[in-house]
Amino acid sequence: MSLRFVVTATDTGVGKTVFSAALADALGACYWKPIQAGLDEETDSETVRRLGRLPPQRILPEAWRLKTPASPHLAAEIDGLALRPEALHPPKTSSPLIIEGAGGLLVPLTRREVFADVFARWRLPVILCARTGLGTINHTLLSLEAMRRRQIPVLGIAFIGDAQPDTQRIIVEMGGIPSLGRLPRLDPLTPDALRESFRRHFDVSQFQERCV
Numbered sequence: 001m002s003l004r005f006v007v008t009a010t011d012t013g014v015g016k017t018v019f020s021a022a023l024a025d026a027l028g029a030c031y032w033k034p035i036q037a038g039l040d041e042e043t044d045s046e047t048v049r050r051l052g053r054l055p056p057q058r059i060l061p062e063a064w065r066l067k068t069p070a071s072p073h074l075a076a077e078i079d080g081l082a083l084r085p086e087a088l089h090p091p092k093t094s095s096p097l098i099i100e101g102a103g104g105l106l107v108p109l110t111r112r113e114v115f116a117d118v119f120a121r122w123r124l125p126v127i128l129c130a131r132t133g134l135g136t137i138n139h140t141l142l143s144l145e146a147m148r149r150r151q152i153p154v155l156g157i158a159f160i161g162d163a164q165p166d167t168q169r170i171i172v173e174m175g176g177i178p179s180l181g182r183l184p185r186l187d188p189l190t191p192d193a194l195r196e197s198f199r200r201h202f203d204v205s206q207f208q209e210r211c212v
């Protein structure tokens with residue numbers, strides 16, 4: 001089985017998609033966004049294809065594409081659909097596979113099940129994307145608690161944002177989880193800048209040694 005892992009975050013808008021694009025580019029991986037909520041703007045799959053320069057065949061089709069940029073449980077109800085979390089199974093691919101959630105860990109797919117429940121069933125190693133700014137210590141430690149309670153394997157934390165050494169340090173120490181690196185905010189955010197920054201701030205071998 002090739003490398004497969006989940007990319008989640010402490011919140012929506014943290015940078016999972018941008019990080020996934022960089023990692024997919026670095027690993028030559030496939031990318032899967034099982035549930036896309038919001039179709040008016042560029043979707044996450046389109047962003048990953050653009051920023052990660054992935055060929056179309058490495059972007060797997062979403063299981064559900066929902067019109068409204070909202071929590072999937074609500075976006076599905078608005079579209080008159082019922083999401084079936086139990087029907088979500090990570091595709092088997094010959095390349096590594098990166099799976100992006102939607103929002104943070106406790107985002108509902110239905111009024112009974114959240115993404116963390118799906119990740120617990122998959123039992124794939126999870127990368128937690130976390131901001132570096134004020135408020136992230138609480139959000140990150142809460143997210144780690146939510147995963148620990150469900151015995152979800154966590155590969156490490158990918159920090160997104162400007163360096164905040166003591167914040168990053170206390171999260172690693174109190175969370176008991178390694179930092180995988182930090183992706184700075186890039187301006188402009190281009191495929192070349194993203195590739196270069198990822199190479200500078202992450203050791204790609206750490207994603208290859210400890211994944212299942």
Ligand SMILES: Nc1ncnc2c1ncn2[C@@H]1O[C@H](COP(=O)(O)OP(=O)(O)OP(=O)(O)O)[C@@H](O)[C@H]1O
Pocket residue numbers: 009011012013014015016017018019044101102103104160161183184185186187189
């Ligand atoms: N390293 C970065 N440098 C510059 N801009 C970034 C970076 N990471 C994320 N962004 C920007 O922040 C916004 C949110 O990023 P992104 O879409 O990756 O978040 P997300 O966690 O995937 O959100 P969602 O929960 O909606 O999937 C986007 O406008 C994106 O371009």
Ligand SMILES: C[C@H](N)[C@H](N)CCCCCC(=O)O
Pocket residue numbers: 012036037038068069070071072102103104107
């Ligand atoms: C629409 C957005 N871009 C994400 N796809 C979904 C975020 C759901 C967040 C739910 C919440 O935590 O309030």
Ligand SMILES: [Mg+2]
Pocket residue numbers: 016017018044100
């Ligand atoms: Mg995203």
